[in-house]
Amino acid sequence: MTATVQGPKRLGAAAVTEALARGDCGEVQGDAGRRAQYSADASNYRRIPLVVVFPRERRHVLNALAVCRRLGVPITSRGGGTSTSGQAVGSGVILDFSRYFNRLLALDPVARTATVQPGIVLDELQRAAGEHGLLFGANPSTHSRCTLGGMIGNNACGSHSVAWGRTAENVLELEVVTYRGTVLRLGEMTQAEIDEAVAAGDDRAELIASLHGPAVLSRTPGSK
Structure with missing residues (x-):
């Protein structure tokens, strides 16, 4: 005896875009041009996403995760798109943190620490730290474009990493959210x-x- 079962129906870009737009997820764009723009990074890989989301606030990130979790849609976080192994492309929803989620929240020159949002470009942090005679140790060649979130995800290094360490060796604490919506601090x-x-x-x-x-x-x- 045999049985035929039907798997979950794959949602199209329009349906996912509509759900995210209704879910208070920030700026949501699902047009063909934007999806094509985000189908590539600095690698040779190509994956056309369903939707691109530009979160402005913390709640937008949490809301986008909740919608995607309910729909069963995967998420790829993206910064500057400088990844050379396809880390910034995906066939689900792209969360681009570089447009709005890119602020330097605090800089303590005495403790030599900085609190940043994931979309801040490395050179922006270096300029602010440089005013106090400081710098962030990891310095990949894409420093004028890569974001700290991407550097953390890739554990970026650079020519001075032997002396000053990779990104992971210069991070004290992270606030992260899992796909199932659990927020926690890692440190x-x-x-x-x-x-x-x-x-x-x-x-x-x-x-x-x-x-x-x-x-x-x-x-x-x-x-x-």
Whole structure:
């Protein structure tokens, strides 16, 4: 005996665009020209997206994720599109953070830290830091166009990374949101903070426990 089953119907660009536009997701564009523009990055790969979204505020990002999750549509985050391995192209929804989500939120020259939105271009951060005799260690050749969000995603380096470290070695903390909508901060935590977070028993607890678990399992007796 055999059975024929039908998989989920693939939504078209118009339907996804309409859903995102109704969902308070920022600037939503699903016309053919914009989709073609975002079908490529600096690599040789080509993938035509369904829609391009330009979030202006934090809530726009969360709302876009909620809509895409409900529709079962994948998301690709994009900055300057300087990726050379196709990281900035996708067949679902493109979230472009470079247009509006690109501010330097804080700069502390004493602590030598900066808080930025993911769409800020590296050179803009370098100019602000340079006024205090500082710079961000990683310096890829695309520094005039690449964004910090993309650098974090790719762990960008550059010619000075041997001396000053890759991007990952210069990031203290991240606020991230998962596809299922869980918002959490990633950074160094004490054991007490980890225990408290895990005890909460929510999605954040599950993620922190899974991230922390391998480190616990890899310890040998007497190690620190």
